[in-house]
Amino acid sequence: MTNMPISADLIAEHNAPQIEALQEDYDALGRKLARGGVDIDAIKARVAAFSVAVPSWGAGRGGTRFAKFPIPGEPTNIHEKLEDCAVINQLGRRTPRVSPHFPWDKVSDFVALREEAAALGLGWDAVNSNTFQDQPGQAHSYANGSLSSQDAGARQQAVEHNIECIEIGRQLGSTDLTVWVGDGTNFPGQQDLGRSLDRYLDAAAQIYAALPDDWRMLLEHKMFEPAFYSTVISDWGSSILAAQTLGDKCKCLVDLGHHAPNVNIEQIVARLHRFGKLGGFHFNDSKYGDDDLDSGSINPHQLFLVFNELAEAEANPRDGFNPSYMIDQSHNVTDPIESMLSSAETITACFTKASLVDRAALHAAQEANDTMMAFQALRRAYTIDVAPILAMARMEAGGAIDVLATYRASQYRARKAQERKAVGLGAGIV
Ligand SMILES: [Mn+2]
Numbered sequence: 337m338t339n340m341p342i343s344a345d346l347i348a349e350h351n352a353p354q355i356e357a358l359q360e361d362y363d364a365l366g367r368k369l370a371r372g373g374v375d376i377d378a379i380k381a382r383v384a385a386f387s388v389a390v391p392s393w394g395a396g397r398g399g400t401r402f403a404k405f406p407i408p409g410e411p412t413n414i415h416e417k418l419e420d421c422a423v424i425n426q427l428g429r430r431t432p433r434v435s436p437h438f439p440w441d442k443v444s445d446f447v448a449l450r451e452e453a454a455a456l457g458l459g460w461d462a463v464n465s466n467t468f469q470d471q472p473g474q475a476h477s478y479a480n481g482s483l484s485s486q487d488a489g490a491r492q493q494a495v496e497h498n499i500e501c502i503e504i505g506r507q508l509g510s511t512d513l514t515v516w517v518g519d520g521t522n523f524p525g526q527q528d529l530g531r532s533l534d535r536y537l538d539a540a541a542q543i544y545a546a547l548p549d550d551w552r553m554l555l556e557h558k559m560f561e562p563a564f565y566s567t568v569i570s571d572w573g574s575s576i577l578a579a580q581t582l583g584d585k586c587k588c589l590v591d592l593g594h595h596a597p598n599v600n601i602e603q604i605v606a607r608l609h610r611f612g613k614l615g616g617f618h619f620n621d622s623k624y625g626d627d628d629l630d631s632g633s634i635n636p637h638q639l640f641l642v643f644n645e646l647a648e649a650e651a652n653p654r655d656g657f658n659p660s661y662m663i664d665q666s667h668n669v670t671d672p673i674e675s676m677l678s679s680a681e682t683i684t685a686c687f688t689k690a691s692l693v694d695r696a697a698l699h700a701a702q703e704a705n706d707t708m709m710a711f712q713a714l715r716r717a718y719t720i721d722v723a724p725i726l727a728m729a730r731m732e733a734g735g736a737i738d739v740l741a742t743y744r745a746s747q748y749r750a751r752k753a754q755e756r757k758a759v760g761l762g763a764g765i766v
Pocket residue numbers: 556591618664
């Protein structure tokens with residue numbers, strides 16, 4: 337690849353003085369793991385094969401409903417977003433796919449966009465539809481809902497938009513459609529809670545009917561916001577019931593921030609897998625609500641426990657095991673590239689630690705009702721510093737040992753600040 341945004345020479349130059357120390361750390365960790373019968377190179381190979389998609393909208397600075405504070409050099413269109421996503425993948429090597437959002441990322445030629453991404457070393461992940469805001473010139477408003485609206489015209493428009501997203505996705509090479517609706521109510525009595533779900537299911541079935549055979553439809557539940565009293569697909573219960581009603585190609589997507597505080601999300605993951613409905617994840621972290629904070633920044637242990645369930649599910653697949661992994665964060669106070677580099681590393685670290693759980697010891701302790709040793713089987717893996725494995729896998733794939741230091745040394749954002757037009761002010765929650 338000749339036109340990559342970061343020069344391979346710069347990465348190599350930054351790696352050179354760190355290689356010896358990395359090798360020492362890797363060898364030391366390898367000896368420690370070998371004592372427990374684990375081959376560090378096999379774990380490194382798992383890490384090298386692991387990937388998580390980045391959202392196109394995550395490349396821009398997010399905002400709150402109060403304000404958005406843009407930074408110089410921020411991307412203003414899908415082409416610039418792709419370039420930023422390429423930087424993340426070049427340095428970190430774990431994020432080779434981008435998840436687009438329509439109509440935000442709409443262009444006139446999607447075949448050309450696919451080629452543009454491929455030239456940057458990127459493919460495409462799940463296509464996201466948007467029926468939670470109105471677009472200029474739109475015939476029907478989503479003010480009172482989209483797929484569940486009482487307005488048949490709005491429902492039809494939402495169905496057609498989702499089908500258009502499938503068509504765009506086919507051109508891009510995607511095989512998943514993620515559907516999240518902002519539908520819900522702010523007042524008790526505002527809508528009939530049963531009939532609104534009926535309308536949603538009826539409209540969603542029309543989208544499902546347009547799904548190609550090798551596609552999946554991923555339903556994303558969310559407890560509240562923008563509706564504050566009820567949402568139509570509020571929780572994993574509503575989600576799995578809808579997915580079961582719609583058919584085999586419909587699965588549930590778990591956005592970590594879309595639950596009440598302290599909800600046992602890892603148990604939800606295990607339940608969805610048990611019934612063959614675990615479709616994928618939106619990774620982020622949360623302190624109070626749908627905060628869209630960086631993955632693992634608040635509760636990295638929970639992220640590890642989610643991956644522990646995924647490791648268990650992978651070892652015991654029911655109806656297949658193929659969840660899609662994606663970051664879904666709003667970067668309000670950081671450079672989005674730095675946040676996604678850091679988050680991809682955190683997510684990969686939790687995946688790696690979960691791979692190091694001695695499952696035989698865990699199962700034996702569970703069978704013996706030995707609570708402390710069962711917990712310790714998890715704790716032993718969680719406390720291992722897997723950074724040398726991640727860094728070695730990155731470096732061997734052409735990435736940076738220290739991703740943030742190399743990114744800053746590249747002066748990429750400063751260069752883009754010279755080239756790109758400034759982003760306007762205003763609210764910008766995504
Ligand atoms: Mn999400």
